[in-house]
Amino acid sequence: MFSSFIYGENLNVAYFKGGEFRLVAGEKYQGGYLYNKKGKNAFIHIVTLDWPPYIGANLCNKGWAFQFAVALLTDLDYQVYVEFLPWARAVRATETGKADILFPEYYIEDSAPSDNHKNKTRRELLALSNAFPGGEIGFLKRRGEEDRFDGNLNSVKNELIGVVRGYQNTPEFDAMMDNGEFVTVEAVNDLQLVKLLVGKRVNLVIGDPKVLRFTVNYSDLPRAEKIELLRNIENVTPPIKYNHLYFALSKQKPHWRELLKDINRNLYQFENSGETQRMIEMVSNECY
Secondary structure (H helix, E strand, O other): OOOOOOOOOOOOEEEEEOOEEEEEOEEEEOOEEEEOOOOOOOEEEEEEOOEOOOEOOOOHHHOHHHHHHHHHHHOOOOEEEEEEOOHHHHHHHHHOOOOOEEEEEOOOOOOOEOOOOOOOEHHHHEEEOOOEEEEEEEEEEEOOOOOOOOOOHHHHOOOEEEEEOOOOOOHHHHHHHHOOOOEEEEEOOHHHHHHHHHOOOOOEEEEOHHHHHHHHHHOOOOHHHHHHHHHOEEEOOOOOEEEEEEEEEEOOOOOHHHHHHHHHHHHHHHHHHOHHHHHHHHHHHHHO
């Protein structure tokens, strides 16, 4: 249970299209990974983060979201470069046009402000694809403490809540947070978020419970510290909502509309054929 989920480097991406097995070989390139370098379509720079179990540079097969994104885009004959960055840097790279795509991203409300461009919203800078599968988002508390959340976010107004800087959570929570209706403490990543909770710096944290637990397991912390953190956190019921995932495309890039159209078309084809779910299950069964 407490392994770090680090495996030998395997850069290949495998998927099925029209009943045909396809294998895309990858190679290390600059600070990330390059696929389909002889593709006829544009060079696409994707920025992402370590966000297990969905994606991670040291995860088995780098996680299903990595495999899915590379398969989806190389199937369209794009050259694909995937780079892992801290989340705030990944957001900045895409909003400023240094990168083409940020993923996986939660839904972004029209009013969500950009941290990188004054007087701009994130949706003025980024275009969202159609949705693909994600996970639940909710609160975690210290084990044994009473639930402060009753299903209505008004029940946790003025609570001290830990959030990861730059993350979208849910539209309602983010709007209330931007309006100052919660007292928030920012963490730089999911691991620090769990530490804030167990260390009694906050009363609740918000996130994907599966991600938060995987992040602790996936970390370089000593085994005893991992056990201590995991034993002292507990899901708050009910969860807030199910969050789908999205590709967020930089509107600073001249080809973003064509790229968005291509991505949405292939998202539909992968979902309709059952390949999206097959890839999720394949990586999960093989690796975890």
